[in-house]
Amino acid sequence: MSRRxxxxxxxxxxxxxxxxxxxxxxxxxxxxxxxxxxxxxxxxRRLISSGAPWEERYGYSRAVVSGRHVYVAGTAPVMPDGVPLPRGAYGQARRCLEIILRALEDAGARPDDVVRTRIFLIDAKDFDEVGRAHGEVFGRIRPATTGVVVSGLLDPGWLVEIEAEAIIGA
Incomplete structure (x- = not known):
């Protein structure tokens, strides 16, 4: 008898x-x-570059698209050559958010697709100013957000750095 x-x-x-x-x-x-x-x-998996020379030098991307997910790297208030940093935490946060929004657009995402942000601050007293800038961009969207006070950022003039994650079509 054969077994099936x-x-x-x-x-x-x-x-x-x-x-x-x-x-x-x-x-x-x-x-x-x-x-x-x-x-x-x-x-x-697609890499998004801002064109900054240190992306290749240090081996990172402004953002990475993986399927529908977009991960935007920690974004500091970097200005074009010779332009001074924005004054105050609010101005620096606005600059960070401008860079993030451009990276999202390059990735095919919109601000409405953002589901998470992380805010790194040098001083907790700056959170109201940074939060105001964040609210102007994401107030209606209300992504999950974490604020972290850190002892320093790469440039001593930076007061804030922001990361974002999005799901295209979320």
Whole structure:
């Protein structure tokens, strides 16, 4: 008496038969292995550059698009060559947000797609000014936001740095 293969075994056999009829290197879906070891679909990963020279030098991007997700790096109030930093935490936060909005646009996202921001401050007393700037851009959207007081940022003149995450179409 012959045993019938289990349903799982039959599925593997069908998959193997189909694979034999595909051209070399052709796959019905792109797959990768996740941390769990399970197969997952591969997603598009696109880098967004602001053109700053230190992006290549230090190996980072202004933003990264992965599928529908957009991750905007910590954004400081960097000004074009020779232009002084904005005065005060409010002006610096507005500049950070301008850069973030441009990166989102380059990534194909809108401000309405932002789901999370992180605000890094040198001094907690500046949070009201930074919060006002943040509210002018995201007040209606109301993303999940975290404020963190840090001991310093890369440039001693910077008072604030902001990160953002978006889901396109959220």
């Amino acid at each position: 293969p289990s349903p799982r075994s039959r599925s593997r056999q069908r998959h193997a038969r189909r694979a034999r009829h595909r051209p070399a290197g052709a796959h019905p879906r792109a797959h990768t292995r996740g941390l769990s070891g399970k197969s997952t679909k591969a997603v598009e």
